[in-house]
Amino acid sequence: MDTSSPETLHQTPLAARHRELGAKMVPFAGWEMPLDYGSILGESRAVRKGAGLFDVSHMARFLFCGPAAAAELDYALGGSIMDQPIGKARYTMILQEDGGIMDDLITYRTGEEEIFMVVNASNRIRDWDILTSRLDQTECADLTEDGGGILALQGPESHRILAELAGSSDFCPGFLDLAELDSPFGALFLARTGYTGEHGYEIFVTAEQIDPVWQRLVELGAAPVGLGARDVLRLEAALPLYGHEIHEGVNPIEAALRFGVRGWKTRDFVGGDALRALPEPTRGLIGLTAPKRVPREGYPLYCGDKLVGEVCSGVFSATLEKPIATAWCQLGIDGPLEVDIRGKRMAVERVDLPFVPHRSRD
Amino acid sequence: MRPNDRSYLDSHEWAQLQGDVATVGITDFAVEQLGELVYLDLPEIGQSVTRGESFGEVESVKAVSDINSPVNGEVVEINSDLPDALDPLQSDALNSGWLIKVKVSGADALDGLKDAAAYEEVVASES
Secondary structure (H helix, E strand, O other), rough: OOOOOOOHHHOOOOOHHHOOOOOOEEEOOOEEEEEEOHHHHHHHHHHHOEEEEEEEOOOOEEEEEEOOOHHHHHOOOOOOOOOOOOOOOEEEEEEEOOOOEEEEEEEEEEEEEEEEEOOOOOHHHHHHHHHHHHHOOOEEEEOOEEEEEEEEEEEHHHHHHHHHHHHOOOOOOOOOEEEEEOOOOOOOEEEEEOOOOOEEEEEEEOOOHHHHHHHHHHHHEEOOOOOHHHHHHHHOOOOOOEEEHHHHOOOOOOOOHHHOOOOOOOOOOOOHHHHHOOOOOOOEEEEEEEEOOOOOOOEEOOOOOOOEEEEEEEEEEEEOEEEEEEHHHHHEOOOEEEEOOOEEEEEEEEEEOOOOOOOOOO | OOOOOOEEEOOOOEEEEEEEEEEEEEEEEHHHHHHOOOEEOOOOOOOEEEEEEEEEEEEEEEEEEOOOOOOEEEEEEEOOOOOHOOHHHHHHOOOOOOOOOEOOOOOHHHHHOEHHHHHHHHHHHHH
């Protein structure tokens, strides 16, 4: 069976809405998703200046329950879960035994014996298989296709919009806080999380809530934003994307993601021994800007005649109005850098990450 | 339907012949598929071009794409303002967004290309 054929693509509950809004729909990780509603750059700017609304219902939602859930996940994942407070979200990852990153994800401690998790759509099946194989007494459920979904409301106006929707502004005071918010659409489960570097929320909606909540947020001023702008925004904020900056051949230490493997020096978890045995990193992730053309994934990076790295992701930044890219680069390289764009050399400038400062804690 | 005063290549370029000079561009469909344009690379005057082979590149927010020549010949003029101001290509690809003019060998220079109706089928199959 060809799983890439349109007939077999999953659709989010909002697919008809996206079409009605004129979205260009594309296959993504087995789902038919909105790439843009007309302008990737315009949608990116809407998020930085006001608020944008993303349907990210393709992302996989897992629920883990039981008295042993936290302890078992503490071993199965890279980050510590035992000490994750109830009411908080954490970024972490699934590691291989050798410390390579199989996926990155967010855990939400919804109760003493209950942990909710969101993983990348492209890794849903593999993550499920690996996690359930590493867990013994924990009850596991894949909720991805329960008819509900995830709406990400992101940008400086997102608090105002959500407060208007709920009739209260008293929720998620801190970054990574969880809340259950009363609203005219019933209780909304939300988290102060996102993938844009802006102040924002991810709202976990039921099948009954998803369409009316989407509609109301748009009425209140949130601009629908597609996956194209999502990639621009996350790269501007230098947030890693599985399959680009991170993958099985990359470990969290060299990727500067120690916060995703909290307690790694002492805890017992899959991949922990390998991380503790690693030599000093020989490469790191760097930021690049270019004058005109976008340095795209896979383009080789040179310092003079020496091949020193490779581009992970590149986009045209709507905020900086120029191309930006991340690349893996050998450490200690101290000269002008060039990328090879399909046989032509182009000078690039090395810059600090992130390209656009985070405001997610504001 | 797109204008029938010119011929089209499957890879979404067009050529319009006046005397022995063909004006060459990419179609509005190609632009629509690419999305917001950020870069255009055109050849030098005097460079020879070959049907079906790349003479330039166009890049959008989403992707980079070769531009193939619908004709054989020599570049005699380029739309030199275009690389620094892509608006005409973005909004008017079939007219003011033309890319290059090519001196061709004769009146049969467009033979074998698609007419507007045949090109419309290509568009329909890719839409």
